Amino acid sequence: MQYLSKGKRSVVYLIKKGNKQYVKKIAKEWTIQNEVKWLKLLNKHKIGPKLISFGKSYLIEEYIEGLTISNFLKNTNKEDLKKVILNCLNQCFILDKLKVNKFEMTNPYKHIIVKKNLKPVMIDFERCRFSLNPKNVSQFVEYILKLDLFKIDKDKIRKLVKRYKKL
Secondary structure, eight states: OEEEEEOSSEEEEEEEETTEEEEEEEEOHHHHHHHHHHHHHHHTTTOSSOEEEEOSSEEEEEOOOSEEHHHHHHTSOHHHHHHHHHHHHHHHHHHHHTTEEOSOTTSOTTTEEEOTTSOEEEOOOTTOEEOSSOOHHHHHHHHHHHHTOSOOOHHHHHHHHHHHHHO
16 A cells, blocks of 8 residues: 545555555545445536445545646646536536535646546545535636636626526
8 A cells, every 4th residue: 555645534544466556645534434325426426536345444545647637627628527527417416416516626726637538437425415405516616717718708607606506
């Protein structure tokens, strides 16, 4: 095991088995069990890293190699930018439909990894909660609007998001 990082609630290690790489996350039992619960559900919808195994206070999931979304957005062309943003919005929409609030979408700078094939993968689901009024789409839209990546009418986009939230 190779140390990768330490977050607020967990310590993360990289595990290599043959030519495959995995992440082992170790944390308090309630944190891991919450993340496992959400990964099981979200993996069925092709969201998040694939859950491999878990125990009382650890989980093992696939390792996602790529750039954090903040680094990707700074260093890419407009076409790739649009593809990744639309894919992220689609994942946020699925989360909203499932009544899952991820909580990190207002500033997902390290919670979305963009792979070389331009597939964004959301990570870190330990804070997820069931919500009758999830805000993943609206929070992600606000994040994108703050970055000022496109010449668009921000007020019009915000009105569309408000309309979406009422549906």
